[in-house]
Amino acid sequence: MKKxxxxxxxxSAGFFxxxxxxxxxxxxxxxxxxxxxxxxxxxxxxxxEAMAEMENMSPEEKAMMQQMMGGMNVQMGGNGAGITTxxxxxxxxxxxxxxxxxxxDCQQTxxxxxxxxxxxxxCSDSHSTxxxxxxxxxxxxxxxxxxxxxxxxxxxxxxxxGQYVGPCS
Numbered sequence: 001m002k003k004x005x006x007x008x009x010x011x012s013a014g015f016f017x018x019x020x021x022x023x024x025x026x027x028x029x030x031x032x033x034x035x036x037x038x039x040x041x042x043x044x045x046x047x048x049e050a051m052a053e054m055e056n057m058s059p060e061e062k063a064m065m066q067q068m069m070g071g072m073n074v075q076m077g078g079n080g081a082g083i084t085t086x087x088x089x090x091x092x093x094x095x096x097x098x099x100x101x102x103x104x105d106c107q108q109t110x111x112x113x114x115x116x117x118x119x120x121x122x123c124s125d126s127h128s129t130x131x132x133x134x135x136x137x138x139x140x141x142x143x144x145x146x147x148x149x150x151x152x153x154x155x156x157x158x159x160x161x162g163q164y165v166g167p168c169s
Contacts, residue, residue, distance in 0.1 A: 029093060030164060030168055031091075031167065032165060034162035035086045035162070036084070036085045036159065038156055039083075039156065106122065125148045126148070127146050132160065137163065138163055143157070144157050
């Protein structure tokens, strides 16, 4: 459960801030609801173990876990289905890319091609690449990441699908 919590904290903490000044075609500033499905090497066994642990948590423990995850709606699927996380976040032309870390020690690069933003981030213990494509009021993307956690290298893939909700308040 510790490894699951650490990985989800890394993913959720770095999920939204990346770069300034990008403007993909068909990008709409405002509030977006995004669903991410994260799968990791060996996720099947870990997912089932973590799901069993979560089912046995008291309502107070579950509430604390949700709070640790930044209030995200987190669901886990067995049989390799991964971890599904749903978040609502305001995205802007200065912050259009879900997925990168705020860590100052990370090197980030990006490019825009039409309505798709390609990005890469290299940190001391992780490397991620991805792309997100905006199409009016929908978006989709993929992030692949390799990181070292407690001396073990793991890889994760995050599939992102989003829907524009409305203006930010």
